[in-house]
Amino acid sequence: MSVSEQTATAPAGAVPEGAAHVPHDATTPAHHTSTGLSHEKLAMWLFLGSECLLFGGLISTFLLYRTREVTAGPPVGDIYDIPFTSVSSFVLLMSSLTMVLALSAIQRADHRRARTWLLTTALLGSTFVAGQVYEFTTFVHEGLGYTTNLQGSAFYTLTGFHGVHVTLGILMLLSLFVMSLRGRLPAGKAETVEIVGLYWHFVDIVWIIIFTLVYLIPA
Amino acid sequence: MALTEERPPLELTAGDEPVRNPLGAFSRPSSSYGWRSWLTTVDHKKIGILYGATAMAFFALGGLEALLLRVQLAQPEGQVLSPEVYNQMFTMHGTTMVFLVIMPMLAAFSNYLIPLMIGARDVAFPRLNALSYWVFLFGGLFLYSSFFLGGAPDNGWFNYAPNSGVAFSPGHGIDFWTLGLQITGIASLLGAVNLITTCLNMRAPGMTLLRMPVFVWMALVAQFLLLFAIPVITVALFLLMFDRLFGANFFNVEAGADPLLWQHLFWIFGHPEVYILVLPAFGIVSDVIPTFARKPLFGYPFMVFSGIAIGFMGWGVWAHHMFASGIGPVSVAAFSLSTMFIAVPTGVKIFNWIGTLWKGKLIFTTAMLFAVALVSQFTIGGLSGVMHSVAPHDTQQTDTYFIVAHFHYVLFGGSMFGIFAGIYYWWPKIFGHKLSERIGKAHFWTMFVGFNLTFGPMHIVGLQGMPRRTATYPEGMGWDLMNLLETIGSFLIAISFLMWVYNVVASRKNPHAGADPWDGRTLEWSISSPPPAYNFDVEPTVEHLDEWWHRKYGEDEHGRPVRREHFTYLSGVDEASRRGGGDDPDVDVSDIHLPSPSYWPIVLALGLPLIAYGLIYTYWLAALGGLVIIAGSFGLGLEPSVDPDAGHGDHGDHGPDDEGHDQELAEVGAAAGGDDDEEAS
Numbered sequence: 001m002s003v004s005e006q007t008a009t010a011p012a013g014a015v016p017e018g019a020a021h022v023p024h025d026a027t028t029p030a031h032h033t034s035t036g037l038s039h040e041k042l043a044m045w046l047f048l049g050s051e052c053l054l055f056g057g058l059i060s061t062f063l064l065y066r067t068r069e070v071t072a073g074p075p076v077g078d079i080y081d082i083p084f085t086s087v088s089s090f091v092l093l094m095s096s097l098t099m100v101l102a103l104s105a106i107q108r109a110d111h112r113r114a115r116t117w118l119l120t121t122a123l124l125g126s127t128f129v130a131g132q133v134y135e136f137t138t139f140v141h142e143g144l145g146y147t148t149n150l151q152g153s154a155f156y157t158l159t160g161f162h163g164v165h166v167t168l169g170i171l172m173l174l175s176l177f178v179m180s181l182r183g184r185l186p187a188g189k190a191e192t193v194e195i196v197g198l199y200w201h202f203v204d205i206v207w208i209i210i211f212t213l214v215y216l217i218p219a
Numbered sequence: 220m221a222l223t224e225e226r227p228p229l230e231l232t233a234g235d236e237p238v239r240n241p242l243g244a245f246s247r248p249s250s251s252y253g254w255r256s257w258l259t260t261v262d263h264k265k266i267g268i269l270y271g272a273t274a275m276a277f278f279a280l281g282g283l284e285a286l287l288l289r290v291q292l293a294q295p296e297g298q299v300l301s302p303e304v305y306n307q308m309f310t311m312h313g314t315t316m317v318f319l320v321i322m323p324m325l326a327a328f329s330n331y332l333i334p335l336m337i338g339a340r341d342v343a344f345p346r347l348n349a350l351s352y353w354v355f356l357f358g359g360l361f362l363y364s365s366f367f368l369g370g371a372p373d374n375g376w377f378n379y380a381p382n383s384g385v386a387f388s389p390g391h392g393i394d395f396w397t398l399g400l401q402i403t404g405i406a407s408l409l410g411a412v413n414l415i416t417t418c419l420n421m422r423a424p425g426m427t428l429l430r431m432p433v434f435v436w437m438a439l440v441a442q443f444l445l446l447f448a449i450p451v452i453t454v455a456l457f458l459l460m461f462d463r464l465f466g467a468n469f470f471n472v473e474a475g476a477d478p479l480l481w482q483h484l485f486w487i488f489g490h491p492e493v494y495i496l497v498l499p500a501f502g503i504v505s506d507v508i509p510t511f512a513r514k515p516l517f518g519y520p521f522m523v524f525s526g527i528a529i530g531f532m533g534w535g536v537w538a539h540h541m542f543a544s545g546i547g548p549v550s551v552a553a554f555s556l557s558t559m560f561i562a563v564p565t566g567v568k569i570f571n572w573i574g575t576l577w578k579g580k581l582i583f584t585t586a587m588l589f590a591v592a593l594v595s596q597f598t599i600g601g602l603s604g605v606m607h608s609v610a611p612h613d614t615q616q617t618d619t620y621f622i623v624a625h626f627h628y629v630l631f632g633g634s635m636f637g638i639f640a641g642i643y644y645w646w647p648k649i650f651g652h653k654l655s656e657r658i659g660k661a662h663f664w665t666m667f668v669g670f671n672l673t674f675g676p677m678h679i680v681g682l683q684g685m686p687r688r689t690a691t692y693p694e695g696m697g698w699d700l701m702n703l704l705e706t707i708g709s710f711l712i713a714i715s716f717l718m719w720v721y722n723v724v725a726s727r728k729n730p731h732a733g734a735d736p737w738d739g740r741t742l743e744w745s746i747s748s749p750p751p752a753y754n755f756d757v758e759p760t761v762e763h764l765d766e767w768w769h770r771k772y773g774e775d776e777h778g779r780p781v782r783r784e785h786f787t788y789l790s791g792v793d794e795a796s797r798r799g800g801g802d803d804p805d806v807d808v809s810d811i812h813l814p815s816p817s818y819w820p821i822v823l824a825l826g827l828p829l830i831a832y833g834l835i836y837t838y839w840l841a842a843l844g845g846l847v848i849i850a851g852s853f854g855l856g857l858e859p860s861v862d863p864d865a866g867h868g869d870h871g872d873h874g875p876d877d878e879g880h881d882q883e884l885a886e887v888g889a890a891a892g893g894d895d896d897e898e899a900s
């Protein structure tokens with residue numbers, strides 16, 4: 001390739017945006033970026049992409065071991081309480097709805113509602129985690145401890161990882177709630193809520209996959 | 220605007236920040252000189268230097284371990300190391316070179332160069348960048364502390380199950396390995412998110428994806444590989460950790476576990492990992508070779524797309540590491556084929572480098588020598604790779620020194636030579652003066668001879684059946700001479716490394732090299748050496764691939780390049796700009812506001828080794844580490860990235876109506892993930 005060939009390809013598209021003087025208000029992302037997505041949002045998407053493989057690995061491990069003979073204790077498939085877990089899954093699902101409501105409230109600068117919905121989301125999430133703690137204790141009572149057999153290790157590790165993700169999400173929601181109370185979450189920062197929401201919905205979707213593959217489809 | 224609507228009395232108006240110093244624990248650090256500034260810096264260039272210096276220190280340690288291995292193997296029935304110590308040495312050697320040398324070395328280049336090459340003022344999240352570095356450093360130190368706490372890990376860098384279980388490895392070595400790599404993994408993951416966001420989001424106007432220098436492209440692909448490979452090894456590490464610390468059964472064969480699970484998880488990470496290790500080095504030489512061949516890179520789009528293709532195909536070949544483990548004929552055939560195919564995009568790159576060299580006016584600087592050596596040595600390593608891909612052939616080679624020869628030709632002959640090419644090439648940019656070319660060439664030739672003397676003969680003894688990872692070998696196998704030569708070669712490598720160290724010290728007083736000592740092609744050469752903290756006076760507007768070259772050269776009627784009489788450097792080069800005026804008379808660089816230094820990254824990072832020691836020794840320590848991390852996260856998250864109390868430069872004319880200047884601040888503030896710029900709206 002010669003230099004001249006390169007010179008011939010004049011600049012295509014991508015004209016610079018003025019002197020970076022993009023006025024912004026509460027609803028448009030505050031800064032010009034090459035993709036149009038804010039750094040924070042793009043970063044969250046990337047992180048969630050990475051998380052897909054984390055859960056992918058854990059789910060595969062569980063699926064590998066759930067068909068194996070267990071050498072001690074009950075196989076995990078025998079002690080599921082599907083109605084109970086269905087209810088707690090429903091609770092988690094509903095928390096995605098309240099998360100959406102929180103975001104739309106803060107975008108309308110309706111801060112009181114936003115706080116209500118943020119708190120509701122956190123509460124629904126906590127209910128789910130509480131349900132998980134209850135489930136774990138009953139399973140242990142029925143003879144499946146973490147070290148009892150392969151399936152126990154795989155089951156508690158997978159669902160435990162998910163539970164920790166929900167718990168971190170609850171912490172973020174509560175932080176947003178407190179920030180909002182102290183006036184540090186103006187409508188201009190609605191995107192922060194949106195980003196936490198992305199995480200929350202992701203964790204929710206992962207649960208739906210886990211619930212289907214781990215609980216519903218028989219081994 | 221929504222912000223001015225009536226609202227309940229509790230609300231403050233947007234942008235009012237009632238708390239300036241969240242948690243109030245520290246006042247904000249402000250120095251930008253002295254050793255303390257290195258602890259709190261968020262400047263991508265300083266962080267790049269920190270990464271590089273740390274990686275080279277680990278290189279010395281990993282090299283020392285290698286020398287011990289070679290001394291042991293110099294003669295049959297070696298007595299220098301006990302088998303136990305030998306195992307620790309090759310485990311720590313491999314782990315160090317992969318995770319603590321080449322990966323951070325490439326992080327060093329990526330950090331330093333990506334913003335400069337795409338015309339940005341910093342990375343997307345400067346404080347997160349600092350956090351990555353400290354997490355990496357503490358992870359590495361944690362791993363090395365195992366030597367003083369009952370013995371280092373001893374199960375190889377791939378740490379196969381069930382050998383890694385408590386039954387077979389009762390000491391804490393493996394725990395240090397699992398936890399240490401989890402910590403450095405966090406660093407890599409944060410770095411990947413940060414650098415990908417930087418590449419995608421912070422390109423200067425006109426810097427389209429296909430105008431990015433090849434180094435940026437290859438680093439970007441490698442960061443994507445990290446993004447998706449790190450979680451896979453994280454899963455493997457967690458499972459192993461739970462087995463060892465909490466009695467889980469993932470690799471407990473007695474409970475019916477499948478040890479191949481580890482191999483699959485490890486190599487699904489492991490093969491993309493080898494491309495993580497080599498792609499950025501490919502990027503380095505793809506920028507070095509055109510500069511010293513005085514020609515544009517041959518087939519830029521092929522270079523980019525073959526890199527992307529490698530990035531995708533790299534996910535479909537992992538089981539070629541498991542041909543001998545009984546995965547079944549169908550899997551073996553499939554992975555054998557896919558492995559042969561991956562050599563195609565790799566070959567494309569090699570031909571493009573040759574095409575660039577072809578009929579170029581070659582200038583053999585030290586950097587160019589290292590780059591050309593990469594091309595030839597990597598070709599040898601790639602060829603032996605294709606030999607492994609033939610599964611029946613591989614069953615003869617696997618676990619012999621032939622494999623050791625293969626991966627050293629790709630990793631040392633490839634990645635490390637590329638890294639040295641990069642070091643010699645960008646040294647004047649980073650430190651303002653060149654390394655001595657005379658010592659550099661001596662360094663190159665010694666390393667080149669030493670490397671080939673060490674790893675060339677391994678092909679031969681490998682095909683003769685000498686097993687790897689075995690502390691001694693008997694007399695009379697016909698391996699003695701080759702092993703002695705290999706040991707001599709390894710000492711040549713050590714000498715060449717010392718020459719480099721000497722070069723670094725001896726070259727300190729070299730004359731200033733100027734902004735563009737090699738007549739470079741890419742934007743980093745358009746600014747002073749070393750670059751000012753803010754990199755560019757104004758965001759450059761990019762119109763070409765090899766933008767800086769096109770600003771320097773036009774062409775005559777025959778299409779030959781002619782150097783223009785007038786072109787402007789983009790910052791810090793002429794007198795005015797060193798006084799703070801910038802090359803562009805309209806810009807006052809003291810108005811550029813960079814993210815402020817911060818204590819939080821190092822504090823937050825300290826929590827991780829605390830947790831790790833705690834998991835091994837006492838959970839109280841882990842709880843303390845957890846508290847440090849929570850406090851650190853809130854501190855980091857709530858602190859504005861640009862210190863509102865920091866001075867706005869030392870000029871007095873800064874009125875409240877200086878909207879344009881605040882906008883500048885906002886740009887950089889956004890870079891930092893800070894959102895404290897509402898006052899501009």
Ligand code: HEM
Pocket residue numbers: 377493494496497539540558559561562565600601602603604605607608613616617618622625626629630633634
């Ligand atoms: C043309 C491309 C390549 C092919 C076809 C290839 C093929 C292979 C195969 C089949 C093996 C397994 C051999 C065995 O254990 O029996 C192997 C091992 C290995 N390769 Fe490659 N390879 C290629 C490039 C690379 C590159 C670019 C790197 C790193 C930069 C690399 C690093 C390694 C390492 C570290 C091992 C040994 C792992 C271990 O057992 O400890 N390879 N290669």
Ligand SMILES: [Cu+2]
Pocket residue numbers: 489490493536537539540
């Ligand atoms: Cu491989």
